Amino acid sequence: MRAVGVKDYGATPELLDVPKPAAGPGQLLVRVEAAGINPVDAIIASGASGSSGRPPLPLVMGVDFAGRVEAVGQGVTRYAVGDPVFGRAAGTYAEYVVVDETGPLSPAPDAVELKTAAALPTAGLTALGVLDAAGVRGGESLLLIGAAGGVGTFLTQLASARDARVVAVTRGDESVRLGLFGAAVTIDATAEDVAGRVRREEYPEGVDVLVDLVSQDAEAFEANKELVHDGGVAVSTRGATREHGKVQSGVEELAFRMQPSAELLAELVKEVDEGTLRVFVEEEVPLEQAPQAVARIQHGGARGKTIVKP
Ligand SMILES: NC(=O)c1ccc[n+]([C@@H]2O[C@H](COP(=O)([O-])OP(=O)(O)OC[C@H]3O[C@@H](n4cnc5c(N)ncnc54)[C@H](OP(=O)(O)O)[C@@H]3O)[C@@H](O)[C@H]2O)c1
Incomplete structure (x- = not known):
């Protein structure tokens, strides 16, 4: 074949x-x-x-x-x-x-x-798993770095459906598409200083949850983590945390690893069939x-x- x-x-x-x-x-x-x-x-x-x-x-x-x-x-x-x-x-x-x-x-x-x-499978299961691992149930503010790709477009939709307020960070203007997917704010990192915008206009006290789909090293991840308030959660899908599961400078760090299962795929099916998740x-x-x-x-x-x- x-x-x-x-x-x-x-x-x-x-x-x-x-x-x-x-x-x-x-x-x-x-x-x-x-x-x-x-x-x-x-x-x-x-x-x-x-x-x-x-x-x-x-x-x-x-x-x-x-x-x-x-x-x-x-x-x-x-x-x-x-x-x-x-x-x-x-x-x-x-x-x-x-x-x-x-x-x-x-x-x-x-x-x-x-x-x-x-x-759907890898990116959808990752989006679902990250939200569960970070304890997103509704009402949280969520800063999403790398929102325009596979995981990001699913995560934006699933988080918004849980009534989280998604601040989506992209490179290039993706505000129309991500707005349709439910992002409250989209920041183009090539046109704006992301940290300055978040601190100045969005969350001066820090966001509840950071999901970083982009940073490959601990330094870049730490810089984004500065935008999370004490007691918040910072998730990396690229293993960029210093210590998984530890509370570093008041913020819990999670190095996410997707665990695929038939049960979680069935959850994705439900989201798609109910119209909450568009592909x-x-x-x-x-x-x-x-x-x-x-x-x-x-x-x-x-x-x-x-x-x-x-
Ligand atoms: N740990 C796990 O279990 C797990 C599971 C799934 C995925 N992952 C990892 O998670 C990452 C994301 O996966 P994916 O499937 O979503 O990848 P993807 O479809 O390639 O999307 C990545 C997105 O990030 C954007 N991006 C890159 N640098 C950026 C920056 N500095 N600021 C804003 N946006 C930026 C890219 O667009 P531009 O290049 O145009 O900016 C692209 O839209 C990958 O590294 C993947 O390997 C891990």
Whole structure:
């Protein structure tokens, strides 16, 4: 089957011809309708080993997918051939992917096209997880750095739906789109001093919650954390905290790690089907153009999500 991935860790992604997988006991073979691109895809392809070690080569890229069940393995009870599903699995930039029935998998939402559901898993679960980890339940002020990308557009919507007041920070003017997603204020970091604006006009005493999707090092994260008041929470999705779970200078620091599950995917489905969560697909590319799309996203500039169509 056709797939996109790397023949060696850190190599440039390319179109590959790999064996079509088969569903083992308890597994589903899914015909991929679309795969969602995430920053983590390039990190995995670089060979940066996760907790389960380096995946074997050649490595088919991608973790997010939506598609239809093509075949079921022995003992599968929850899904049948033809069911529309979405979730996370290893190697989704491909025509087919195999997933465990008990893995992070769910029936796809009804309210969006099946291919669009491929944009949801990683970024949507991260947005949901961050809000839960930070204890956002309603009424909080939330400063969101990197609001225009995949996680940011979902988080803006989910936080606003919980009645949090989102101050969204972007590079470039994204005020119209993020306003539609529920942001109370959008600050263009290329045109304004973000810290000055927040301190002067928005929250002189500091915000309740910082979600930093951008800072890669502790110094940059600490600078944003200065905008949180004592007793508040500062979350990094990039491991930029000095000490996870510790209260540093009066603010709790959280280094967020997304934990995918079928239950959390079902929560996302509910949000989408009830109309609280809209999925903004910025670009749809054919499988052959996935390497270029991955390279573009690595250089920044994401606005919503990009999906790949095999
Ligand atoms: N820990 C976890 O479990 C977990 C889970 C999911 C994602 N992540 C990480 O979280 C980060 C965000 O993920 P994503 O999927 O949302 O990435 P994305 O879709 O690439 O979006 C990142 C956004 O940040 C913007 N940005 C970059 N620098 C900025 C700055 N200084 N100020 C304002 N905006 C800025 C980018 O646009 P411009 O380049 O145009 O500014 C882009 O819109 C990634 O590093 C990803 O690896 C971690």
